[in-house]
Amino acid sequence: MKVLVPIKRVIDYNVKVRVKPDHSNVDLANTKMAINPFCEIAIEEAVRLKEAGIATEVIAISIGDKSCQEQLRTALALGADRAIQIETDESLDALNIAKLLQKVVEEEQPQLVILGKQSIDSDNNQTGQMLAALTGMPQGTFASEVKFDGDKVNVTREVDGGLQTLALNLPAIVTTDLRLNEPRYASLPNIMKAKRKPLVVRPAADFGIDLSPRTKLLKVTPPAERKAGVIVESIDELVDKLKNEAKVIS
Amino acid sequence: MSILVIVEHDNGSLKTETLKTVGAAQKIGGDITLLVAGFNCQNVVDAAAKINGVKKVLVCDNAAYEHQLAENISLLVTGLAADYEHILATALTTGKNFMPRVAALLDVAQISDIIAVESSDTFVRPIYAGNAIATVQSLDSKKVITVRTTGFDAVATDGNAEVVTLDTVTDAGISSHVSDEFTVSERPDLGAATVIISGGRGMQNGENFKLLDGIADKLGAAIGASRAAVDAGFVPNDMQVGQTGKIVAPDLYIAVGISGAIQHLAGMKDSKVIVAINKDPEAPIFQVADYGIVADLFEALPELESKL
Ligand SMILES: Cc1cc2nc3c(=O)[nH]c(=O)nc-3n(C[C@H](O)[C@H](O)[C@H](O)COP(=O)(O)OP(=O)(O)OC[C@H]3O[C@@H](n4cnc5c(N)ncnc54)[C@H](O)[C@@H]3O)c2cc1C
Numbered sequence: 001m002k003v004l005v006p007i008k009r010v011i012d013y014n015v016k017v018r019v020k021p022d023h024s025n026v027d028l029a030n031t032k033m034a035i036n037p038f039c040e041i042a043i044e045e046a047v048r049l050k051e052a053g054i055a056t057e058v059i060a061i062s063i064g065d066k067s068c069q070e071q072l073r074t075a076l077a078l079g080a081d082r083a084i085q086i087e088t089d090e091s092l093d094a095l096n097i098a099k100l101l102q103k104v105v106e107e108e109q110p111q112l113v114i115l116g117k118q119s120i121d122s123d124n125n126q127t128g129q130m131l132a133a134l135t136g137m138p139q140g141t142f143a144s145e146v147k148f149d150g151d152k153v154n155v156t157r158e159v160d161g162g163l164q165t166l167a168l169n170l171p172a173i174v175t176t177d178l179r180l181n182e183p184r185y186a187s188l189p190n191i192m193k194a195k196r197k198p199l200v201v202r203p204a205a206d207f208g209i210d211l212s213p214r215t216k217l218l219k220v221t222p223p224a225e226r227k228a229g230v231i232v233e234s235i236d237e238l239v240d241k242l243k244n245e246a247k248v249i250s
Numbered sequence: 251m252s253i254l255v256i257v258e259h260d261n262g263s264l265k266t267e268t269l270k271t272v273g274a275a276q277k278i279g280g281d282i283t284l285l286v287a288g289f290n291c292q293n294v295v296d297a298a299a300k301i302n303g304v305k306k307v308l309v310c311d312n313a314a315y316e317h318q319l320a321e322n323i324s325l326l327v328t329g330l331a332a333d334y335e336h337i338l339a340t341a342l343t344t345g346k347n348f349m350p351r352v353a354a355l356l357d358v359a360q361i362s363d364i365i366a367v368e369s370s371d372t373f374v375r376p377i378y379a380g381n382a383i384a385t386v387q388s389l390d391s392k393k394v395i396t397v398r399t400t401g402f403d404a405v406a407t408d409g410n411a412e413v414v415t416l417d418t419v420t421d422a423g424i425s426s427h428v429s430d431e432f433t434v435s436e437r438p439d440l441g442a443a444t445v446i447i448s449g450g451r452g453m454q455n456g457e458n459f460k461l462l463d464g465i466a467d468k469l470g471a472a473i474g475a476s477r478a479a480v481d482a483g484f485v486p487n488d489m490q491v492g493q494t495g496k497i498v499a500p501d502l503y504i505a506v507g508i509s510g511a512i513q514h515l516a517g518m519k520d521s522k523v524i525v526a527i528n529k530d531p532e533a534p535i536f537q538v539a540d541y542g543i544v545a546d547l548f549e550a551l552p553e554l555e556s557k558l
Contacts, residue, residue, distance in 0.1 A: 016512055017378040026382050038494075093359045094350070118494065120513075123377055124362045129320065129350035138321050138425035141347050144487065154428060158487045159343040160441075160496070161260070162432040164317070169424045178494060179481060214359035218372065218385040226519060229540035231531075235553045238525065241541055246523045248445070248502040249469060249558070 003046040003055045004110040006101055006131075007039035007075055009068040010121040017121075019222045026220055035071045038116025040078075041176040044183040045146060046114055047079035054148055055112070057081050061104060063097055065089050069199060076194035077186035083197070088204035088211070094122075096211045098130035103207045105135050110171060112153065117142050117175040128175035138168040142177040251280030251370060254334040256327065256349075257298050258342055261288045261316065264297040266442050269404035271340045272301055274397040276405065277367035278336055281305045284411070285330065287323055289316035295413060302409040309415045317427040318344045324351035325420035331356055331392065336370075341396035341497075342441070349396050358390035363497075365401030374401075379493040379516035399441065400499035400520050433486050440491065443472035445502045448491055448518075449484070450476035452507020452528065452547055456484040461548070462506065464555040474498070474518075476508045492517035507547050510535030527551070 011017055012032040020027045035043075049055035060075035062068040063086040072083040086100050105113060113135075118125035132139035140146070140155025144163065147154045156165045158177045186194070204211060232238045242249045253275045258265040268284075275282045284298050287310045298307045308330070314322045327348070331337060337352065339345030341363045353360035365383075366374035372387045373395065440446060447462050447469070459473070466473050474496070475489040491498055493516035503521035508514060510526070510533055518524070519538050526539035527550050536542040543550060 011378070013513070017381045019382050026378060095354060095357070095359050098354060120493065121378055123379065123493070124360070125346050126350035126353070126360050126362060129347065130354035130360075132320075133324065133351040133354035136424075138422070139347070139351065141320070142343060157343075160488060162430065162486060162488045164430050165428040166317075166319070167426045167428050177487075178477065179487065214388070214390050215361065216387040216389060218387055220377070220385075221383050223376070223380055223383050223519075226524075226538045226540075228537050229524075229542065231536070231542045231544060233543075235543070235545075235550060235557055238541055238543055238554070239557050242502070242523070242525070246502075246540065248523045 001055050001112065002057045002059065002108060002110040003049060004105065004108060004113045005042050005046045005058060005060050005075065005080065006113070006115045006127070007043065007060055007062050007071055008036045008116070008119045009033055009062065009064055009071045010036045010119050013037055013120055019220050023219045023221050025217065035074055036116050036119045038118060038176050040183045041178070041180050042114045042116055043075050043078050043080060044181045045176060048181065050079065059084065059108060059110070061086070061101070063088060063092065063100055063204065072199055073194050074186060076197040077191045078184065081197065083199040085199065085201045086204050087201050090211070092211060093214045094124050094126035095130055095214055096209070097127050098134055099209050100204060100207055101131050102134040103209070112170070112172060112174065114174045114176065117177055128173050132173040137171050137173050139173045140166055140168050141175040143174050144177050144179045146174055146180070251336065252334045253278060253280050253282050253336040253338060254330065255282060255284050256339040256345065257284050257286045257294060258340045258344055259286065259288060259291060259294040261291045262293060264294045265340070265342070266404065267340045267342060267399045269301060269407065270399040270402040271338055271397040272303065272405045273402040274364065274367060275336070275338055276303050277402070278370055280336070283308060283334070285327065287315040287326055289313050299411045299413050300407045300409050301411070302406045304409060304411040307411050307413045309413060310418060312419050314419050314421040318348065319425050319427065320348035320351050321422035321425050322420055323348045324355055325422060326418060327352045328355040329418060329420065336393045336395060338395050338397055341398045345396050349394060353394035356392055356394065358392050358394055359388060360394045360396065361386055361388055362396050363398040364395055365398050379512050380519065381512065398497055400497055433488050437466060438470065438472045440472045440474055440496045440498055444500050445469045445471035446474050446498055446500045447471050447504040447506065448474035448476065448508060449479055449506050450508030451478035451482065453479060453484060459485055461551040465551065465558065468555065468558040476514050505535050506551065508535055509533050510538065
């Protein structure tokens with residue numbers, strides 16, 4: 001069984017993003033970048049499926065400019081067998097990303113596509129569901145457990161009320177939540193080995209899809225700052241402030 | 251203009267967050283139709299018909315919709331879409347699950363998690379865990395939107411909308427429900443509570459979360475948690491507040507033994523009043539707290555409970 005893992009290069013999760021002074025966008029110049037944490041969990045899950053003898057091949061794919069090859073190499077170091085970069089300098093809407101992935105799904109015919117539930121930059125939480133719609137596959141989003149059972153996969157999902165388990169026909173799309181697994185670190189020998197694993201670059205334009213933007217970013221502003229408050233000296237003072245100053249308790 | 255709002259519910263009751271999504275629909279302006287898709291969900295239909303400013307409630311009551319399977323709901327919604335310029339759902343796990351599927355089937359983009367409406371095609375939404383706020387224009391003829399409830403006021407519920415029953419059944423037949431493991435609690439939902447008290451890694455174990463119970467009882471509060479507390483198995487996942495958990499904005503948020511990572515702040519920094527209890531005076535949570543107390547939580551919590 002082939003597993004396809006789409007991944008995204010994003011700002012490192014420890015870094016607080018800055019907004020450009022002209023409010024045209026955020027400023028990512030000289031910012032530390034990394035694999036989106038949810039995508040890292042997706043790679044880990046795919047690699048574990050291979051180690052368990054369920055997956056036969058793990059293919060990592062990323063859509064972006066040349067810089068995302070760095071994240072694809074990391075995916076290879078973590079255990080993916082080969083990588084595909086779909087090259088574009090544009091920042092594409094999730095729908096267009098899903099359309100490109102759909103083409104690759106048609107070519108590769110994976111039984112499972114596993115990807116992060118959201119990217120920590122755009123916070124959209126869309127790509128997996130959109131890819132599922134375009135390919136007609138069932139979806140198991142926000143997964144905290146993935147279990148194969150014959151020609152089905154059981155996915156336990158983190159939902160508002162707790163956990164929900166669904167059975168999906170294969171092929172299927174799974175999007176990862178935080179507690180699906182704890183990703184490993186790439187070892188030095190594996191990082192070296194990854195340099196020799198195949199990474200194919202394909203221009204986005206070659207897929208013959210209309211990739212014109214569906215949304216327009218008009219401006220990006222910093223959020224309203226909260227004023228730092230006061231440090232109270234005692235619980236009595238705290239209770240008094242909450243009652244008489246903030247008036248949020250009675 | 252016509253707007254379709256998909257009602258969030260659990261078959262038994264309507265989630266009050268829907269009232270805020272209708273509030274967002276009113277900001278867009280136009281005739282508002284609600285869709286209740288579920289199974290044995292008459293209570294929800296009755297509640298939906300009372301929501302103010304709603305013209306019509308469409309009802310699809312069928313086993314195919316009992317568990318809100320995205321494959322089935324998305325087919326239903328896309329089948330109805332021709333009549334509407336805007337389709338809205340609440341940005342909770344159900345809407346987040348099926349709405350992008352609706353958008354892709356309609357070949358349009360989705361605008362996720364809006365917190366304000368600028369015009370009928372332009373919306374405001376947080377990005378980068380709320381560290382930047384984007385104003386985005388949709389270039390599609392149809393707009394598929396999820397609404398972050400902390401951005402909008404709930405509408406009142408003394409209306410009387412017409413109820414129309416549909417007998418459409420869209421069962422994709424590619425997914426099925428196996429089981430649920432829902433947390434049962436007497437406390438208010440995190441999304442509906444006006445007071446929330448949350449514990450973090452500083453609580454040390456699940457047993458110690460009981461220290462929050464007495465305070466929550468006295469304040470009528472919901473109990474939340476940081477990711478670290480959930481990952482460590484102290485409490486279940488549905489209690490997680492943050493960028494990738496629940497987004498809340500109560501009148502009062504009390505963070506106990508939580509350091510204040512950006513991913514946690516993303517879920518609670520729009521609360522009206524924030525209180526932080528932490529033994530580390532340098533903890534970043536104090537930068538957003540209106541009232542901070544540098545103290546050992548194991549001493550502070552019992553004292554706070556006794557003085558409320
Ligand atoms: C992709 C991604 C998504 C994430 N999403 C979320 C999310 O949705 N929600 C979320 O919360 N986190 C999220 N995180 C995790 C986040 O980065 C932090 O790791 C997490 O919030 C830390 O939880 P904490 O504050 O409880 O733990 P810590 O950072 O370990 O802080 C514990 C605090 O407790 C204090 N403390 C310890 N003992 C005591 C005591 N006896 N009395 C008083 N104070 C004490 C300490 O001083 C410290 O400040 C996410 C991370 C990633 C990478």
